Amino acid sequence: MNPRRIGGDLSIVAHGYVRNPIALFFSLIFPVILIMLFGLIFASTGATTVTLYAQDFDHSPTSVAFLQALNKTHLVQVQVVGASVGNLSTYLGQNGDSAGLVIPQGFGQNFTAHRPVKVILYTNPQDASSAGTATGALQSVISAFNLQAACGGNSSGNCTPVIGASSLNVGSQVYTYIDYLVPGLIGFSILTSPMFSMVDVTASYRKDGLFRQLSLTPLTRGEWLASRFIWYTMLTFASAALMLAIGSAIFGAHVTFSIWLVPFLIGGPLFFVSLGMLAGTVSKIPETAAVIGNVITFPMMFLAGTFFPVSSFSPGLQLVAKVLPLYYVIDGMNQVLLFNNLSRAIGDLAVVLIGAVIVFALAIYFFKWRDE
Amino acid sequence: MSNAIEVRALVKRYDALAAVDHIDFDVPEGSVFAFLGPNGAGKTTTTEMLEGLRRRTSGDIRVLGLDPWTDGQELHHQIGVIPQEFRFFEKITPKEAIVYYGRLFGKQPDPAALLDQVQLTDKANSRFDTLSGGQKQKLGLALSLVDEPRVCFLDEPTTGLDPHARRAIWKVVRDLKRDGRTVFLTTHYLEEAELLADQVAIINRGRIVARGTPREIIETYGGPERLRVQGPPELAEYVRQKLGIAVRYESGRLEIALREKGDALRILSVIDASGLPWNGFATERDTLEDVFVHLVGQMDEGVLKSAAPTAGGAP
Ligand SMILES: Nc1ncnc2c1ncn2[C@@H]1O[C@H](COP(=O)(O)OP(=O)(O)O)[C@@H](O)[C@H]1O
Ligand SMILES: [Mg+2]
Numbered sequence: 001m002n003p004r005r006i007g008g009d010l011s012i013v014a015h016g017y018v019r020n021p022i023a024l025f026f027s028l029i030f031p032v033i034l035i036m037l038f039g040l041i042f043a044s045t046g047a048t049t050v051t052l053y054a055q056d057f058d059h060s061p062t063s064v065a066f067l068q069a070l071n072k073t074h075l076v077q078v079q080v081v082g083a084s085v086g087n088l089s090t091y092l093g094q095n096g097d098s099a100g101l102v103i104p105q106g107f108g109q110n111f112t113a114h115r116p117v118k119v120i121l122y123t124n125p126q127d128a129s130s131a132g133t134a135t136g137a138l139q140s141v142i143s144a145f146n147l148q149a150a151c152g153g154n155s156s157g158n159c160t161p162v163i164g165a166s167s168l169n170v171g172s173q174v175y176t177y178i179d180y181l182v183p184g185l186i187g188f189s190i191l192t193s194p195m196f197s198m199v200d201v202t203a204s205y206r207k208d209g210l211f212r213q214l215s216l217t218p219l220t221r222g223e224w225l226a227s228r229f230i231w232y233t234m235l236t237f238a239s240a241a242l243m244l245a246i247g248s249a250i251f252g253a254h255v256t257f258s259i260w261l262v263p264f265l266i267g268g269p270l271f272f273v274s275l276g277m278l279a280g281t282v283s284k285i286p287e288t289a290a291v292i293g294n295v296i297t298f299p300m301m302f303l304a305g306t307f308f309p310v311s312s313f314s315p316g317l318q319l320v321a322k323v324l325p326l327y328y329v330i331d332g333m334n335q336v337l338l339f340n341n342l343s344r345a346i347g348d349l350a351v352v353l354i355g356a357v358i359v360f361a362l363a364i365y366f367f368k369w370r371d372e
Numbered sequence: 373m374s375n376a377i378e379v380r381a382l383v384k385r386y387d388a389l390a391a392v393d394h395i396d397f398d399v400p401e402g403s404v405f406a407f408l409g410p411n412g413a414g415k416t417t418t419t420e421m422l423e424g425l426r427r428r429t430s431g432d433i434r435v436l437g438l439d440p441w442t443d444g445q446e447l448h449h450q451i452g453v454i455p456q457e458f459r460f461f462e463k464i465t466p467k468e469a470i471v472y473y474g475r476l477f478g479k480q481p482d483p484a485a486l487l488d489q490v491q492l493t494d495k496a497n498s499r500f501d502t503l504s505g506g507q508k509q510k511l512g513l514a515l516s517l518v519d520e521p522r523v524c525f526l527d528e529p530t531t532g533l534d535p536h537a538r539r540a541i542w543k544v545v546r547d548l549k550r551d552g553r554t555v556f557l558t559t560h561y562l563e564e565a566e567l568l569a570d571q572v573a574i575i576n577r578g579r580i581v582a583r584g585t586p587r588e589i590i591e592t593y594g595g596p597e598r599l600r601v602q603g604p605p606e607l608a609e610y611v612r613q614k615l616g617i618a619v620r621y622e623s624g625r626l627e628i629a630l631r632e633k634g635d636a637l638r639i640l641s642v643i644d645a646s647g648l649p650w651n652g653f654a655t656e657r658d659t660l661e662d663v664f665v666h667l668v669g670q671m672d673e674g675v676l677k678s679a680a681p682t683a684g685g686a687p
Contacts, residue, residue, distance in 0.1 A: 008475030012461060012468070019463040019499070208459045212425055216448050217476040370425050 001226060005219050009227035017231070027193035027235050031185045032242055038307065039251045042177040050130040052076040052137070053100040055088045060108025066145065067103075075137035089122055089168070094339065095311055098124035099134035111149060111162055118164045138165055179254050180309040182247035183333035188306040189239040190268035191297065191326050194232045195276045199293030201228075202280025202367070215369030222364060225277060232269040240265055244337075260336040263349050268329040271356035275325075278363040305330040328352050375434075376401040376523050376554035377422060382431035384417050384578075391417045393578035394431070399556060399571065401522075404549050406569035407558040410668055414578040415558040416456055419527045422556065423453050436522060449477075452516030456527040458508050462501040466492055466511045469500070473518040486514045489547065491540045506537030513544055523554040530564060542568060562661045572660070574667055581667045586660050593667060594658030596629045599636050601643060603650035610646045615639065630655065 017023050052070065056063050067078045076099070085091040092100045100122040110117040121138055123131035146161040205211050214224065240261070247253035279296055283289045303317065304310070304326035310318055321327045332348030335341040377399035384392040392414045399405040407415050420426040422433060424440030424447055433440055438447045460469055470483040487493045490510040495503060503511065509529055516524060526545070530538040545568050548555050559565055565572045566586045574582040574589070582589050601607075608621040611628070615638075620627040630636055636655060643650050658666075 004478065005476050008472050011475075012464060012472050015468060016461055016463045209455060209457075210459060210461070213455065213459070215425065215444075216423070216451075216453050217473065218445070218448070218478075219476050 006227045013231045050076045050133045056103045057105040058107040062108035063103045069141045073137040098127040098130045121167045178251040184306045186240045187330035194272040195297045198276025199280040202277045203286040203289035211369050229273045236265045255337040258336045267352040274360040274363040281367045300324045300326040378434040380432040383429045385429045395580045403570040404555040406565035406572045408565045409575035413575045450522045452521030452524040454512040458512030460500045465497050467496045477519045481518045490514045506533040526557045576668045593663045598656045599628045601626045602652040607648045
């Protein structure tokens with residue numbers, strides 16, 4: 001690896017790129033258009049009914065009736081989640097949901113026995129309107145139940161409320177769609193800009209004999225690949241900066257820059273530059289190579305958490321996502337930018353880097369300058 | 373003088389096809405060697421084996437003492453190559469291309485001087501995809517010179533070019549020779565081989581069918597010198613009877629093969645004495661083209677000239 005030669009080749013890549021408006025558009029402008037588009041679409045859908053995630057530890061006829069009553073208010077839509085999701089507050093935060101309800105065990109028994117019992121409502125103070133809606137709906141259902149319990153069965157007694165509610169803020173930060181969109185679209189750039197052009201470049205340079213031409217110079221295959229890798233890493237940094245800036249400045253995304261983002265912005269391009277080249281070596285016909293490239297790229301473009309968080313997928317699709325290399329890039333960036341979960345991020349990074357090294361080695365092995 | 377290129381019993385097979393079939397030749401250092409042959413003769417295949425871009429099936433190649441396939445990296449510092457159809461990065465200008473090659477080779481070329489040498493100065497800042505075929509070829513030539521090669525390989529450098537561009541490339545080839553470089557050139561233009569080359573090898577169907585200087589090839593394979601005279605058919609009959617020799621007659625012209633120069637005088641005096649009208653006499657030799665057509669035609673009929681020179685006998 002000779003830095004002078006890599007630098008020389010890099011300047012050729014840069015010149016070629018800058019003079020190719022389409023490539024530039026797809027690498028830098030297109031993700032900006034996407035974030036604006038998706039950001040605006042999803043920011044403006046002020047949902048009229050609030051989804052209330054309910055964890056029912058009681059499973060009694062009373063608790064079921066209570067949840068049904070909530071649904072009948074038409075202010076909230078109850079979505080029952082199992083105990084398996086763990087702490088409801090954390091779960092709500094990670095899924096960008098603002099309202100949740102926990103019904104404790106023994107709720108029905110206590111209610112029937114007229115012993116006081118409390119449900120817990122989680123709301124997000126930053127999302128005042130849905131917090132208000134959820135609180136209102138809950139209060140009205142509680143009043144109706146209390147009325148029935150205390151006064152309905154016993155006409156002479158005074159009406160002491162049985163059910164109370166303690167209202168808590170959602171414990172962890174509530175993440176919204178735009179928060180996921182920022183790492184998702186950085187991942188989109190990491191995937192698409194090297195994949196689309198490396199496949200094409202590799203196949204068409206081979207067809208045009210440009211690699212044989214280069215084989216007559218001291219430039220090595222490793223240096224050639226290195227200069228592309230540096231170029232796409234630079235593009236990735238530019239695109240990440242744009243996404244972070246637009247996401248937080250325009251849409252108020254809750255992303256916090258962390259130095260741990262950097263390894264993903266390097267490992268990701270290394271993986272996909274090598275993969276693009278590998279795909280390009282499969283066929284000498286640029287059109288065939290492009291098809292192969294698309295077969296690899298398209299599933300990742302939609303299923304690895306680019307436009308929609310993987311946690312919102314069905315369990316089956318989530319399994320699919322987990323075999324896609326881009327998933328680990330995007331999940332890692334989510335951990336770093338949103339959840340501050342470093343240990344999981346490092347696990348993701350390890351997957352990305354090991355994969356990148358393997359694909360890089362395969363690309364170098366299968367990619368020949370000259371024919372036999 | 374030592375040889376820049378030595379080739380012995382070189383063979384390249386593609387399945388059943390022997391694209392190059394046991395060829396031998398030497399190229400002395402500092403000379404221009406032309407590989408002349410029709411399309412599909414095996415010129416590019418041979419050239420690329422010499423450049424280390426294709427692997428040979430068998431035989432031996434030494435270029436500057438190196439085996440091009442195994443010592444490619446080392447050899448590439450000493451040779452310059454222009455492929456048959458030179459291509460480069462589409463959006464890059466000739467000037468940038470030269471600077472790029474300079475950085476790859478660790479040289480500080482002067483783009484202006486190199487572009488001037490190949491007469492491409494006016495296109496120094498035009499993108500490659502806007503250049504004409506000849507201009508692209510000229511850039512290829514300029515790039516091959518960045519590393520100051522000792523041996524230059526030019527595979528059909530002028531095919532498809534207009535006469536002006538062709539002449540420009542010829543001039544570069546002459547300059548290369550003047551600077552003491554060895555040039556290996558392929559062409560299917562006889563004129564080009566005749567004008568530029570110290571040595572010519574005619575290749576057909578993977579075999580060398582003639583080799584030497586253009587003059588030697590003509591003398592070995594060409595027909596005898598001929599006398600041509602314009603006159604009526606009766607004159608041809610008269611000469612045949614009078615001298616008892618073969619006379620070809622075609623479109624108002626007699627053609628008589630000469631065994632020696634003196635023959636011409638005797639024949640002309642007989643013609644003059646005939647009393648028949650005649651004029652416009654001239655003598656004529658086969659050109660390299662005649663020889664080429666003759667040899668390649670022969671090969672096509674599967675008849676190998678038995679006198680074809682054998683390996684390693686370059687004069
Ligand atoms: N890669 C290849 N595979 C199969 N046949 C080839 C290949 N390259 C060249 N040939 C065949 O070898 C013969 C010589 O080709 P080539 O050297 O390109 O001829 P020239 O350069 O003299 O026109 C031709 O018949 C051609 O079809
Ligand atoms: Mg050829």
